[in-house]
Amino acid sequence: MRIAIPVNEDSMKTTICVSFGRTPYFMIYDTETKDTKFLSNQAAASQGGAGIKAAQMIIDNHAEALLTPRCGENAAEVFKAADIKIYQTKEDRLDHNIQAFEKGELSLLNEIHPGFHNHGGN
Amino acid sequence: MKQLLILSGKGGTGKTTIASAFIKLANAKAYADCDVDAPNLHLIMNQKSDARITDYFGMSKAAIDSSSCTRCGLCQSNCRFEAIKFSKENGYSIDAYACEGCGVCEAICPARAVTLKASIAGELRLYLNDIIFSTAQLKMGSGTSGKLVTEVKNQLKESPANIDLAIIDGSPGIGCPVIASLSGIDMVLIVAEPSISGISDMERIISTADKFKLRTAVCINKYNTNLQNTEHIIKYCQRYHIPFTGRIPYDTKAVEAINGGYSIVDIDCSSGEAAKSVYKKTMSLLFDCLGEKNVN
Amino acid sequence: MKIAVLSGKGGTGKTLVSVNLASVAEHSVYIDCDVEEPNGHLFFKPKEIKTENVSVWIPFADEKRCNGCRTCVDFCKFNALAYIKDHLFVFDEVCHSCGGCVLLCPQEALSETPKKIGEIKKGSSDHVTVISGILNPGEASGAPIIKSLLSSPSEDSLYTFIDCPPGSACVVMESIKDADYCVLVAEPTIFGVHNLAMVHELVKLFDKPYGVVLNKCFKGFNPAEQFCLENKIKILGRIPFDNQLGTVNSEARIASKEIKRYKDLFTDLLLTISEEA
Secondary structure (H helix, E strand, C coil): CEEEEEECCCCCCCEECCCCCCCCEEEEEECCCCCEEEEECHHHHCCCCHHHHHHHHHHHCCCCEEEECCCEHHHHHHHHHCCCEEEECCCCEHHHHHHHHHCCCCCECCCCECCCCCCCCC | CEEEEEECCCCCCCHHHHHHHHHHHHCCCEEEECCCCCCCHHHCCCCCCCCEEEEEECCCEEEECCCCCCCCCHHHHHCCCCCEEEECCCEEEECCCCCCCCCHHHHHCCCCCEEEECCEEEEEEEEECCCEEEEEEECCCCCCHHHHHHHHHHHHHHCCCCCCEEEEECCCCCCHHHHHHCCCCCEEEEEECCCHHHHHHHHHHHHHHHHCCCCEEEEEECHHHCHHHHHHHHHHHHHCCCCEEEEECCCHHHHHHHHCCCCCCCCCCHHHHHHHHHHHHHHHHHCCCCCCCCCC | CEEEEECCCCCCCHHHHHHHHHHHCCCEEEEECCCCCCCHHHHHCCEEEEEEEEEEEEEEECCCCCCCCCHHHHHCCCCCEEEECCEEEECCCCCCCCCHHHHHCCCCCEEEEEEEEEEEEEEEECCEEEEEEEECCCCCCCHHHHHHHHCCCCCCCCEEEEECCCCCCHHHHHHHCCCCEEEEEECCCHHHHHHHHHHHHHHHHCCCCEEEEEEEECCCCCHHHHHHHHCCCCEEEEEECCHHHHHHHHCCCCHHHHCHHHHHHHHHHHHHHHHHC
16 A cells, blocks of 8 residues: 655655645655655645645555645545545654554544645644 | 744734733743734844844746737736736836736747746744744735745744744734734734724634634733723623633833833833733643633 | 825724824715724714625636646646546635636636625715725635725715725735825834834835824834934824823724814824825
8 A cells, every 4th residue: 555644854764744735755655565755745835725736746646545743624625535544643753653554553634724725834 | 832823803902012021921932923014023032143034935926028029918818916017118017016926927928928937025034042033024015925924933943842832923914924823823812902993803813713723812902091892802702711811001111111122021010010910821721731711 | 086094013093094084084985905804994883884795716617528637737826726536626715816727728617606705895974985895704815805995986085095904015005006195104113113114115116105194192202203204204293192092092983073183183184195195
């Protein structure tokens, strides 16, 4: 299964980013093949609607689940339409969260925050 | 790091006066001024070092290359923002203040004479010594104030991990810059003014904060300018279960302090004393994890 | 004559000045462009109010015509569109209503529908026509409402007073665009002067004739007055810091109607402005 995670740097030593829409990079990780790919997040420079653009990019890269600390309502709507589940990460260690996901220990993200209307959240 | 945002709805109620008092009382190591249109906090919070200045690029703006332009006028007829002007001498040109960077003119120009270019819409300033103070100035006439507010808040991320409190001075109104300042906030303190206008504006800002499901508390500044309206605000808070954290009197010494570059808690005055009590109640709400109580 | 009243800083007295000037003028129009927090109507309490909705255009797709080419998604500078599982999603809060997606769709599959963002209320109070714009909470920008307010057919009156929003950003520019004269209201604090300097730049940029009204004046050093003297700015008048005025104003009552010395003060101010403009 391919999962997407917002991360601060494009290396395996990175930590998970607090923002979804304006994260600098996304990591796409395949839980079966252990393949890893880093995507530069073009949405981060957007004037607005960053979450929407980021969500579109993740879907276009065939991720089936998203691991993130937060997600806005617009991006959440996009993921819901694409049948992609959103899981809430715990603290910012990449390896801990991937392991927790694989063991089924991460819960679904319940608190979707409202959109920030063109002005990006953080 | 807990973030307290100070808003008001109406302008001139005392956000910056109170924010600066709180920063001094808390000896806060992290603070920000999100009123990017008309920033004032730096006039009270004197800084030891120079700011790190970064250009802020707002939206891209269109520009017409008159040598390629065939004067067909398609750009102007399709611009919804009245941002394209025409004169016989200069042909078609863009009004940069009205341009919203939508790109329709660029897409529709048959001669490829229009391009969107990044434009500087303001300046971010970051003071980083033993404290972190993030502020910005939007270039006059610019839009995307909300995006600049987001950048101001992002600068605060450079604070060391051990800082537990950030105090954020907000802007008036209920639109762009206010909505952008609300992200990641733990609590909003609304500074209300006891006038009919102030009450009307307070209700609208409460309604805006409510849409974002944020914890909100209210305090009243210049309360003795109208005792009846002050009571009205207190009753309103009781009715809607909004925590009330106290009242501060109008005080001519406050004006003197501010004009001298001091906060109201730096001198001996009635508004400063009252601010200390409002501060204590606000902080106990902010750091209380057990839920809100209606504090009177 | 269109007179815009602005200040940079909030709470300096724009509404006090614009409401009272409109009140002492015979047959005037008062337009409240502070659509996020309109206050003028609280003073005038206008009657016979007619309400008009203000809407912006939001695109929607005809699914039968849309073939998923994503020209619109790729074009949109505001990321308001997403294409998922054969369906076009439109995020209307980030849409700027530029109409570009509709224009560029190769299948002509997009049309537009109006979305209400606020209202304009027009009424009258004695001899003043009161027009207020109001933005719905949660909406980001009042600029379309201000555009609508100022494009209303002009009334047959000598004076129109435009009560501007605080600040100096796009909504303020929109408000002063067609003004003949700008009145800058200043308060005697360093905060006030700092923001006065910004709107001073703005009115100069727009080539508008302008003058300053010093409000909340008390004995002692007035940094705003100092600023005007240093920059050779015409001081149109001075309003004292006065508890009685403060009380009347805080109760949304019109001082020039109730207190003779304020009727005189604002009448004189109006005369000075007419001579300057």
